[in-house]
Amino acid sequence: MPAESDDRSDAPPPTPPPTDLLERLVSLGKQRGFFFPSSEIYGGINALYDYGPLGTRLRRNIRNRWWRSIVELRDDIVGIETSIIMNPQVWVASGHVAGFSDPLVDCAGDCRRRWRADHLPAERAARGKEPDAPGCPECGGTLTAPRQFNLMFRTFLGAVEDSSAQVYLRPETAQGMFVDFKSVLNSSRQRIPFGIAQNGKSFRNEISPGNSIFRTREFEMMELEFFCEPGTDDHWFEHWRAERFRWYLEELGVRRPFLRLRDHEKDELAHYAKAATDVEYLYPFGWGELEGIANRTDFDLSAHQRASGVDLSYLDPMTGSSFLPYVIEPSVGVDRIMLTVLIDAFDEEVVRGERRVVLRLHPDVAPVQVAVLPLSKKEELTVPARGLEHRLRPHFATDYDETQSIGRRYRRQDEIGTPYCVTIDFESLEDQQVTVRDRDSTEQTRLPIEDLVPRLLGRFDI
Numbered sequence: 470m471p472a473e474s475d476d477r478s479d480a481p482p483p484t485p486p487p488t489d490l491l492e493r494l495v496s497l498g499k500q501r502g503f504f505f506p507s508s509e510i511y512g513g514i515n516a517l518y519d520y521g522p523l524g525t526r527l528r529r530n531i532r533n534r535w536w537r538s539i540v541e542l543r544d545d546i547v548g549i550e551t552s553i554i555m556n557p558q559v560w561v562a563s564g565h566v567a568g569f570s571d572p573l574v575d576c577a578g579d580c581r582r583r584w585r586a587d588h589l590p591a592e593r594a595a596r597g598k599e600p601d602a603p604g605c606p607e608c609g610g611t612l613t614a615p616r617q618f619n620l621m622f623r624t625f626l627g628a629v630e631d632s633s634a635q636v637y638l639r640p641e642t643a644q645g646m647f648v649d650f651k652s653v654l655n656s657s658r659q660r661i662p663f664g665i666a667q668n669g670k671s672f673r674n675e676i677s678p679g680n681s682i683f684r685t686r687e688f689e690m691m692e693l694e695f696f697c698e699p700g701t702d703d704h705w706f707e708h709w710r711a712e713r714f715r716w717y718l719e720e721l722g723v724r725r726p727f728l729r730l731r732d733h734e735k736d737e738l739a740h741y742a743k744a745a746t747d748v749e750y751l752y753p754f755g756w757g758e759l760e761g762i763a764n765r766t767d768f769d770l771s772a773h774q775r776a777s778g779v780d781l782s783y784l785d786p787m788t789g790s791s792f793l794p795y796v797i798e799p800s801v802g803v804d805r806i807m808l809t810v811l812i813d814a815f816d817e818e819v820v821r822g823e824r825r826v827v828l829r830l831h832p833d834v835a836p837v838q839v840a841v842l843p844l845s846k847k848e849e850l851t852v853p854a855r856g857l858e859h860r861l862r863p864h865f866a867t868d869y870d871e872t873q874s875i876g877r878r879y880r881r882q883d884e885i886g887t888p889y890c891v892t893i894d895f896e897s898l899e900d901q902q903v904t905v906r907d908r909d910s911t912e913q914t915r916l917p918i919e920d921l922v923p924r925l926l927g928r929f930d931i
């Protein structure tokens with residue numbers, strides 16, 4: 470697995486995407502079924518989203534790609550699935566009950582909005598104001614003093630709603646992997662260094678969610694806890710820092726100038742972290758965290774060992790020595806990756822005098838990979854076109870469309886990022902050939918039907 474990648478570039482920073490891009494994506498997302506507000510017929514609910522047919526496919530492809538590179542293509546990482554609700558002692562020991570909070574301030578002026586104190590400068594800047602100006606970013610009103618607000622959602626387990634039955638919805642998937650460390654170790658024949666990975670829903674009662682699906686209150690995380698011997702942790706931190714950066718460039722096709730690694734300053738590090746780096750993307754609202762990579766040391770295992778009384782140390786069978794492993798953690802949200810690839814792929818251009826919106830999605834994550842379009846609605850063409858679509862279906866995510874003009878159908882497929890359109894025309898009935906149109910170049914190639922599957926497969930890594 471290549472771990473080196475060029476993460477430091479001397480190239481000048483790119484122009485950020487236009488500020489209205491997010492709005493346009495939200496509208497495209499709703500119109501084409503990528504994502505829309507949850508419970509919309511009841512007016513929606515703040516910072517919770519549903520994913521439509523195309524969004525669901527895109528998310529699944531992103532998740533599968535992560536799982537494949539982290540778990541399936543490696544023999545030193547295993548995947549697990551842990552419960553969303555855990556024994557509440559887990560969250561006491563991990564420090565979340567006492568400390569998983571953000572500083573909250575309220576506007577006492579006209580707008581009465583609630584803000585995260587550490588987000589105030591960015592919120593002011595986003596509204597064209599001086600970042601360090603006093604007062605509310607929205608209305609300039611007086612702000613209250615910051616107070617800590619715990620982000621964990623609470624509920625009750627069982628029929629009695631008292632404090633002894635109180636439990637939490639997990640705010641991250643990581644703790645499930647720490648508390649299962651021994652069970653996985655004992656059942657999987659893994660030896661240090663090795664990793665445990667999982668993906669699943671997490672919940673945070675964010676004070677200031679926003680920027681569409683960038684910060685929501687229910688989201689899906691993909692996390693890896695990589696356990697290694699103390700002393701080798703710096704090496705593994707560097708490995709994962711480089712590898713995760715490479716993944717975005719090569720496996721999702723994110724444009725290099727819009728991606729950077731930002732190392733945390735000492736005073737910015739979480740109390741449990743020895744080092745941390747964010748993979749950042751240049752969003753329409755500025756550089757923002759896409760993924761976090763942290764050296765969590767033995768903080769979590771030692772906290773759970775102390776609180777549970779269970780020995781979580783690792784006995785090295787070769788040397789006979791026993792130690793608590795250090796942990797390197799790359800952690801990211803599926804929703805945030807989805808927003809990032811949509812922003813990164815969005816393009817508008819004029820081709821032969823006609824304006825088109827095109828999502829230049831990486832072919833391997835595109836929700837539709839091959840669309841079959843008969844040139845006419847006559848049965849003579851629609852019957853073989855449907856037959857062809859069925860032949861392609863086991864290999865690719867396909868779509869079939871016979872409505873409206875071929876030009877409009879191409880535009881529709883461009884807008885959802887379909888890399889290839891296959892057109893059947895009357896000549897196809899004679900020469901058994903079809904036309905394959907490339908989304909990015911709009912170039913058209915004539916191919917024998919028999920060659921279609923192998924030729925297209927050669928362009929994907931699926």
Ligand code: ATP
Nearest residue numbers: 673675683684685688758759760761800801802805
């Ligand atoms: P912040 O300080 O921005 O609130 P954080 O640094 O505490 O977030 P982490 O705990 O490092 O966030 O989260 C790891 C990853 O999970 C993030 O990089 C992001 O991809 C994703 N993530 C975290 N919170 C949210 C959220 N509210 N909505 C969507 N994705 C999220």
